[in-house]
Amino acid sequence: MNHDDVLLNVRGLKTYFYTLDGIAKAVDGMSFYLDKGETLAIVGESGCGKSITALSIMGLVPQPAGKIVNGKIYLNNDDILEYPESKMQDIRGDKIAMIFQEPMTSLNPLMTVGSQISEMILRHRRVTKKESWERSVSMLEKVQIPSPGRRAKDYPHQLSGGMRQRVMIAIALSCNPQILIADEPTTALDVTIQAQILDLMLRLKQDYETSILMITHDLGVVAEVAQRIIVMYAGKIIEEGNVFSIFENPRHPYTKALLKSIPKFGNRTEHGREPLQEITGIVPNLYKLGSGCSFCPRCKEAMDICKIKDVGLTDLGNGHRVRCLLCKSKREE
Amino acid sequence: MLAYTVRRLLQFIPTIIGISLIMFCLLNVLPGNAALMAGGKRELSPELIEKMKKDWGLDKPLYVRYLIYMKDLAHGDLGQSFLRQEKVNDLLASRIWPTLRLAVSAMVIALTIGIPLGFFSALRQGTWGDSASMIVAVSGVAMPQFWLGLLLMLLFSAKMNWFPTSGYGDGDFIHLVLPAITLGLGSMALLARTTRAAVLEVLEEDFIRTARSKGLSRFLINRRHVFQNTLVLILTTAGLQFGSLIGQTVIVEKLFSWPGLGSLLVDSIFLRDIPVVQGGILMIILAFLIVNLVVDLLYCVIDPRIKYQ
Numbered sequence: 001m002n003h004d005d006v007l008l009n010v011r012g013l014k015t016y017f018y019t020l021d022g023i024a025k026a027v028d029g030m031s032f033y034l035d036k037g038e039t040l041a042i043v044g045e046s047g048c049g050k051s052i053t054a055l056s057i058m059g060l061v062p063q064p065a066g067k068i069v070n071g072k073i074y075l076n077n078d079d080i081l082e083y084p085e086s087k088m089q090d091i092r093g094d095k096i097a098m099i100f101q102e103p104m105t106s107l108n109p110l111m112t113v114g115s116q117i118s119e120m121i122l123r124h125r126r127v128t129k130k131e132s133w134e135r136s137v138s139m140l141e142k143v144q145i146p147s148p149g150r151r152a153k154d155y156p157h158q159l160s161g162g163m164r165q166r167v168m169i170a171i172a173l174s175c176n177p178q179i180l181i182a183d184e185p186t187t188a189l190d191v192t193i194q195a196q197i198l199d200l201m202l203r204l205k206q207d208y209e210t211s212i213l214m215i216t217h218d219l220g221v222v223a224e225v226a227q228r229i230i231v232m233y234a235g236k237i238i239e240e241g242n243v244f245s246i247f248e249n250p251r252h253p254y255t256k257a258l259l260k261s262i263p264k265f266g267n268r269t270e271h272g273r274e275p276l277q278e279i280t281g282i283v284p285n286l287y288k289l290g291s292g293c294s295f296c297p298r299c300k301e302a303m304d305i306c307k308i309k310d311v312g313l314t315d316l317g318n319g320h321r322v323r324c325l326l327c328k329s330k331r332e333e
Numbered sequence: 334m335l336a337y338t339v340r341r342l343l344q345f346i347p348t349i350i351g352i353s354l355i356m357f358c359l360l361n362v363l364p365g366n367a368a369l370m371a372g373g374k375r376e377l378s379p380e381l382i383e384k385m386k387k388d389w390g391l392d393k394p395l396y397v398r399y400l401i402y403m404k405d406l407a408h409g410d411l412g413q414s415f416l417r418q419e420k421v422n423d424l425l426a427s428r429i430w431p432t433l434r435l436a437v438s439a440m441v442i443a444l445t446i447g448i449p450l451g452f453f454s455a456l457r458q459g460t461w462g463d464s465a466s467m468i469v470a471v472s473g474v475a476m477p478q479f480w481l482g483l484l485l486m487l488l489f490s491a492k493m494n495w496f497p498t499s500g501y502g503d504g505d506f507i508h509l510v511l512p513a514i515t516l517g518l519g520s521m522a523l524l525a526r527t528t529r530a531a532v533l534e535v536l537e538e539d540f541i542r543t544a545r546s547k548g549l550s551r552f553l554i555n556r557r558h559v560f561q562n563t564l565v566l567i568l569t570t571a572g573l574q575f576g577s578l579i580g581q582t583v584i585v586e587k588l589f590s591w592p593g594l595g596s597l598l599v600d601s602i603f604l605r606d607i608p609v610v611q612g613g614i615l616m617i618i619l620a621f622l623i624v625n626l627v628v629d630l631l632y633c634v635i636d637p638r639i640k641y642q
Binding site: 058060064086089090091092093094097098100102105106107108109110111119120123124155157168171 | 459538539540542543544545546547548549550557558561562565635636637638
């Protein structure tokens with residue numbers, strides 16, 4: 001990686017949840033970077049810590065249970081974890097903005113969408129109320145909402161789910177952030193709307209020169225938008241690499257299984273009727289993570305040593321890293 | 334919204350007819366009647382009692398009396414008091430203002446202390462400040478008004494001599510303080526608890542997370558996003574509370590010798606002065622209905638999702 005281009009650099013991030021049931025290691029030592037203008041996807045099953053990673057970067061880990069216990073998050077070489085809350089508030093929305101999964105509930109039902117956009121602009125830019133409103137309307141136009149001047153005066157319940165997600169995008173981009181974190185932005189939407197929203201995000205990304213951190217469990221989305229992929233499992237990165245090497249040459253058994261579980265169009269005519277591939281078992285309980293590889297109980301290629309030996313990331317070259325003893329031993333041979 | 338309001342006002346009519354029927358039957362099957370009570374401890378002669386019953390129409394059958402009552406009611410005439418030489422309309426008119434003054438002051442106390450207290454508690458959830466204010470709130474809900482009123486009287490009137498023990502004075506402020514606190518404290522406590530629960534609920538909402546992701550300060554989020562959304566939840570409780578406050582004036586007015594509707598009602602019930610009781614209850618019910626209507630209309634103002642047709 002070229003260090004001049006690194007915009008966001010996360011080092012050894014650990015975010016734990018302290019509850020009555022014990023300590024849940026939601027994010028357990030994540031290290032990754034995001035380059036300027038890049039789209040990085042974090043992929044994984046529900047509960048693997050993707051969203052908490054995003055919220056940790058935003059400084060919005062649910063309190064008081066959640067706590068960042070270790071690590072550094074550098075934004076333009078400044079560790080933002082050291083920032084006081086007031087300085088973090090300046091960063092939020094201005095430098096790093098976020099889109100959430102649930103467009104139906106992420107907007108305040110009692111405020112017009114226009115004022116929800118303009119409150120963000122007023123917070124971070126020195127503009128008058130009138131200017132901020134005009135800018136809100138032009139943002140709505142940029143996210144292709146028809147008759148934006150009229151729509152700005154609408155309340156969220158008057159808009160469809162897709163429209164609301166467009167409004168969320170308009171809010172997020174209204175201050176031209178360096179980083180846009182999109183936490184499952186299309187999961188709650190219809191498939192046709194999903195494609196439109198992704199298209200829109202990618203086009204605006206180029207217009208605004210924004211880097212995107214896309215969080216998703218949908219590998220179809222990843223293939224369409226991302227340049228690099230991080231596969232997460234139980235709070236850890238288990239494989240990382242560019243889209244081509246991950247899709248063409250997945251090395252971790254979990255990544256392989258994930259890719260196999262995507263139904264392929266036309267597969268049935270070629271190979272006849274086959275059951276869909278699934279990954280048996282369930283995501284491990286974050287409260288009861290033992291030593292050894294956390295994917296081990298579900299892994300088809302597991303060896304005895306996997307149960308006890310912790311394994312680090314093995315660099316396979318070209319930015320492709322994987323956390324698996326199989327790769328490690330092969331490389332060492 | 335105008336059409337809705339008119340429709341709701343028209344619905345008052347069947348409600349009042351229904352309630353008046355129930356009320357009329359219940360009051361008229363009460364043992365004893367005004368003629369028997371009129372003499373107090375002194376026995377009146379049977380002839381005199383018969384004459385009084387005849388004068389007041391108590392000798393007629395129940396349904397006839399009801400029809401006459403309804404006919405008068407339709408003309409806005411609540412009848413003639415048995416024992417006071419006054420029309421019920423005039424009697425109520427002179428009593429409604431003190432009651433309204435008392436109930437509104439109590440409500441103002443409840444709102445201006447209860448809502449901020451609930452907010453304070455919720456935003457400091459789990460701290461000793463939260464626990465302390467909720468202990469106050471629970472005690473407030475649990476304390477019977479007559480007892481609280483007596484305690485306040487004992488402390489602030491008898492011992493410290495800050496306020497008069499009872500009475501209306503000339504309608505001055507100093508006479509209002511203790512009765513208003515007595516009446517308002519329970520509602521204040523209930524509102525504090527409701528507000529706390531509402532704020533905690535709203536704080537969990539996704540749009541609060543969105544607001545935080547915009548970089549807004551906590552103060553701004555609380556003022557703009559949390560407060561307005563809790564208001565919808567608080568309003569329901571506040572409306573119901575105001576309605577029941579008017580009912581609760583009965584106890585507080587009696588305790589503080591407040592010349593309002595409540596004390597009039599209690600006296601009239603004991604004397605079986607049925608027209609006055611009926612009139613008083615109708616007034617309270619009407620107030621309740623109006624408060625409910627106002628609350629429903631306020632929803633519409635606060636929450637754009639609610640539209641009445």
